[in-house]
Amino acid sequence: MESVLITGGSGFIGSNLANHLSKSMKVTIIDDLSMGRIENLQINENVKFIEGNICDYSKLEELLSTYSFDYIFHLAAIASVADSVEHPLETNRVNFEATIHLLELVKNYQPNLKRLVFSSSASVYGNEPTIPKTELSQILPQTPYAVDKFASECYLINAYKLYNIPTAVARFFNVYGVNQNPNSPYSGVISILLDKYQAILQEKSAKFTLFGDGNQSRDFIYIDDVVQGLLLLAQSNSAVGNIFNFGTGNMTTLNELIGILDTIFQKNLPVERVAARKGDIEKSLADNKKLRSLGFTPNYTLNEGLSVYVNSLDGL
Ligand SMILES: NC(=O)c1ccc[n+]([C@@H]2O[C@H](COP(=O)([O-])OP(=O)(O)OC[C@H]3O[C@@H](n4cnc5c(N)ncnc54)[C@H](O)[C@@H]3O)[C@@H](O)[C@H]2O)c1
Numbered sequence: 001m002e003s004v005l006i007t008g009g010s011g012f013i014g015s016n017l018a019n020h021l022s023k024s025m026k027v028t029i030i031d032d033l034s035m036g037r038i039e040n041l042q043i044n045e046n047v048k049f050i051e052g053n054i055c056d057y058s059k060l061e062e063l064l065s066t067y068s069f070d071y072i073f074h075l076a077a078i079a080s081v082a083d084s085v086e087h088p089l090e091t092n093r094v095n096f097e098a099t100i101h102l103l104e105l106v107k108n109y110q111p112n113l114k115r116l117v118f119s120s121s122a123s124v125y126g127n128e129p130t131i132p133k134t135e136l137s138q139i140l141p142q143t144p145y146a147v148d149k150f151a152s153e154c155y156l157i158n159a160y161k162l163y164n165i166p167t168a169v170a171r172f173f174n175v176y177g178v179n180q181n182p183n184s185p186y187s188g189v190i191s192i193l194l195d196k197y198q199a200i201l202q203e204k205s206a207k208f209t210l211f212g213d214g215n216q217s218r219d220f221i222y223i224d225d226v227v228q229g230l231l232l233l234a235q236s237n238s239a240v241g242n243i244f245n246f247g248t249g250n251m252t253t254l255n256e257l258i259g260i261l262d263t264i265f266q267k268n269l270p271v272e273r274v275a276a277r278k279g280d281i282e283k284s285l286a287d288n289k290k291l292r293s294l295g296f297t298p299n300y301t302l303n304e305g306l307s308v309y310v311n312s313l314d315g316l
Contacts, residue, residue: 001026001046005069007054007102008076010036012180013119013172016223017073017230022046030054030063031076040179054098064105068112071234074102075119084145095148103159115166115234116156122173122219122245122284124150131251132287135171135243142279153243160241168239170230173247173286177223177305178312189254190220190306194313197265208269212276214255219247219286222305225298232294239294247286248298260303264310 002025008014009029018027019042026046032053041047052059054076077095078084084091099118106116125133126140141147159165176190192208199206229246233239252260262268288296300308 002070003028003067004071004073005030005063005067006073006075007031008036008119009073010038010040010049011075011079012036012040012177013175013223013226014073014075015040015179016177017075017227018047020227020231025070028063028067028069030060035079035181037179037181054102055093057101060098060101061105061109064102064109069110070112070114072102072106072110072113072116073119073230073234074099074116077119078145081123081143081145084143084148088144091144092148095145096151099152100155103155103165106165107159107163113166115168115240116159117230117233118152118156118167118169120149120153120169120171120243121146122171122247122286124153124171125284127279127281129282131283132249132285133245134287135245135290157241157243166240168233168241169243170226170233170246171243171286172226173219173221173245173284175221175223175226175246177309179223180309189218189257190309193258193261193269194310196269197261197267198313200267200269201265206270208258208271210254210271210273211280212273214258214271214273215253215282216276216280217251217253217256217283217285219249219251219284220257220302220305221246221248221286221298222300222302222308224305225296225300228299229291229296232291232296236294242290244291244294245286245288246291247288248302249286249288250302251283251285252302257302260306264303264307 010031028048078091123146126142156167196206
């Protein structure tokens with residue numbers, strides 16, 4: 001049986017990946033549970049959970065020198081842009097320093113590794129307005145989070161060129177779905193909206209504060225499509241040494257998103273419109289041709305993904 005290590009494997013994306021892979025592989029997870037939850041995981045005899053910090057390098061060394069992995073998905077991160085602005089040093093340690101330590105350990109102890117996949121972010125493109133973003137679009141990281149993601153990407157790609165470590169990078173656009181932590185400051189607009197609908201269903205008063213005209217748009221990708229893409233990066237030879245946008249190639253405005261949720265919940269969400277926030281990205285859209293060239297096809301429209309997600313939530 002093949003074996004896989006997932007850092008951050010009890011978080012939103014990691015747990016969905018782990019639950020998929022543990023049906024047919026040995027899955028080891030290291031997570032400090034700062035944001036992840038054990039309850040996200042479907043524990044079976046293939047799953048080994050290690051509570052630990054990826055900045056604990058002796059623990060990481062023990063793990064990588066003891067076990068041989070076929071695949072590593074490096075997803076652990078402080079996934080909050082706002083946190084990185086508040087605490088750039090602390091987030092740099094987790095989001096960047098730990099990445100190069102992991103690479104060093106892979107170089108020293110994992111000669112048979114088939115793939116090391118890193119989770120980057122569309123935030124590396126920053127505010128430059130041209131859309132859609134191809135992997136060759138201008139990089140303008142504007143927060144410590146985005147800088148750390150881009151620096152990590154560079155190390156990953158160079159690790160292939162310099163040491164022949166078979167790396168690949170996923171640049172996630174806006175991922176949503178089951179196991180998303182509604183308390184995570186990164187969960188973003190879909191979680192905030194779902195909280196509001198939940199309040200309305202419980203007959204509490206709630207209104208959504210909308211900054212700007214509601215025409216700001218995002219490329220929302222459902223978690224199962226992300227898992228599909230991550231498996232392609234792990235299995236496809238042409239993924240090695242390459243970076244891939246993870247988006248659907250479709251953009252949805254905030255007004256449209258609220259419209260879809262109004263229909264799903266059969267409620268009209270009260271919206272308070274206020275002035276746009278300075279610095280907010282107006283439009284974000286992935287060109288996903290490169291990922292499609294590996295065989296990727298998004299299976300969920302936003303409507304379908306949201307319906308599945310909403311049905312999975314308690315109390316909705
Ligand atoms: N969700 C998105 O839309 C999105 C978009 C772009 C990039 N990403 C990236 O994808 C990855 C997964 O994101 P997610 O949405 O699942 O976030 P998440 O917060 O749910 O998952 C991250 C996991 O890492 C763990 N973690 C954090 N610091 C750690 C540490 N020092 N040691 C060990 N574990 C630690 C957390 O407990 C959590 O389980 C992250 O690298 C994130 O930056 C996510």
